[in-house]
Amino acid sequence: MDRLEAMRTFVAVVEEGSFTRAAERLGHSPQLASKYVSQLEQSLGTRLLNRTTRRVNLTEAGGGYYQRAQQVLVEIEEMESQLGELQHRPRGLLRISAPVSFASRHLPRLLSDFRKAYPQVQIDLHLNDRRVDIVEEGFDVALRIGQLKDSSMIARKIAPINLVLVASPDYLAEHGTPRTPGELAQHQFLKYSYSDDNIPLDKRDGARMKESGISCNNGDVLVEAAVQGAGIALQPTFIAAPAIANGSLVTLMHDHIPPPMGLYAIYAHRQLLASKVRCFIDFIDGYFGSPPAWDQGLALKSTAPS
Template sequence: MDRIDAMRAFITVVAEGSFTHAAERLDMSPQLVSKYVSQLEQHLGVRLLNRTTRRIHLTEAGIRYQQRAQQVLSDIDDMEHQLGDLQTQARGLLRISAPVSFATRHLAPLLKDFQCAHPGVSIDLQLNDRKVDIVEEGFDIALRIGHLKSSSLIAKRIVPIRLVMCASPEYLEQHGTPRRPDDLSTHRYLRYSYMEQEDGDSAYRWLPGRGQHSSVDLVSNNGDVLVEAAIAGAGIALQPTFISGAAIKAGKLQIVLPEHEPEPMSLYAVYAHRQLLASKVRCFVDYLDGYFGDPPYWDQFG
């Protein structure tokens, strides 16, 4: 016996005054309605209705049960409506994981604009450059940068991420400008440690730090540090333009070896499920699409 169906059958019989009318309202046979009520009475061990050929009458137990059952069914209906709203209206807590430098430089305006458009959504943003397990760690969505490998997760490409070799004009004036990748072996190289995660990608095999004779003078897991070090004249860095673009536009950094620029990576929105996707996630992914421009605004430095 489905207790909710039996409870609903009993409440409808009481409201309609007969099994026949209740059956019509519930779109089932009078026999099935009667069976549900009988099973409910057997389960409870009390008689809820006194039946005659003309009318039904609530027993004392039936009166008490009818009041509580009506409240239970109303609570269930309210809960289902609220859950339905989560699918049709963007609301609730949206937990996002995002890379540190990208989020610090470029996410705040987007989040503000998104919440203005969807005021029912609150946001918990966690910054981390490692690849979080969005299911195990309870994230609704993760923003990831790279060349994503196939997985069971859904990944939507948001924007290309351009990588450039760059150094300060002062550094290049003092140490010379590289003309080919082999020239980098005599330069100070500022290496992003997570670049090793791209191991096996031919676009990175010529980079300093991978050959026996390459010189690496600074290693960090934070691109902002490396860009600031490059601006200060510490060496040559390979960094995404969403970090280095402003300094390039301002003349604080110059692009070197542009003809050897690696294949762009991408920013992806990664989430767990495509079917029955909560509206807060679907709306956020849709809002990301096209927000940064094509090309993205940080690449518009000439």
């Protein structure tokens, strides 16, 4: 038995005063309406209606059940209406996880613009460079940077993320400028803790860059260490571009750096996606331009001094 449909039928019979009119209201046959009410009475173990050929009357138990059933059905209708509004008018709390450096540099304006467009959506932004479990940790969307791997999650690519190998002019003046992957093995490397070993070395000779004594899980720190002459860093242009533009850093061996990564919006489900999530993903897609704003005007060529 469909308990909810039986409850609706019972309420309709009471309000219409007959099984025939209740059936017409609900789009049932009178026989099916009678069957629903009989099954409801059997499941409750009590008679709800006294039936005659002319009319139906509530029993004492039926009167009490009718009042409660009305309340339940009204609450269900209100809940469904509210859920419908959430699907059509974005509102509520949107929990986002994003990488620290990217978020601090490039999300404030985006979030401000998004809130202007959707003022009924509140943002709860968490910054973390580790890969969060968006379902387990309760996030609606996670922004991730890297190469897209197989996953049960849904991903939309938002922007390309270019990498550059950089060092300061002072460091290169003291230690020399590497021209080939093999020459990198003679230089100090500023290591990003969460990265794979994707430095453009000549692996045939087993070459490895020397540790500089500095590793960090934050790219801003490593770029600033490179500016101060501590070594060579492989970092995304959305962090390194300002230092390259003002001459604090120069790019090296552009033809040998790893291929671009991507900025992805990751979410759990494609079907029945909450309106607030769908609107945010659509809003961020294309927001940063093509090429992205941080790459515009940046010559991604080796500009190291001879």
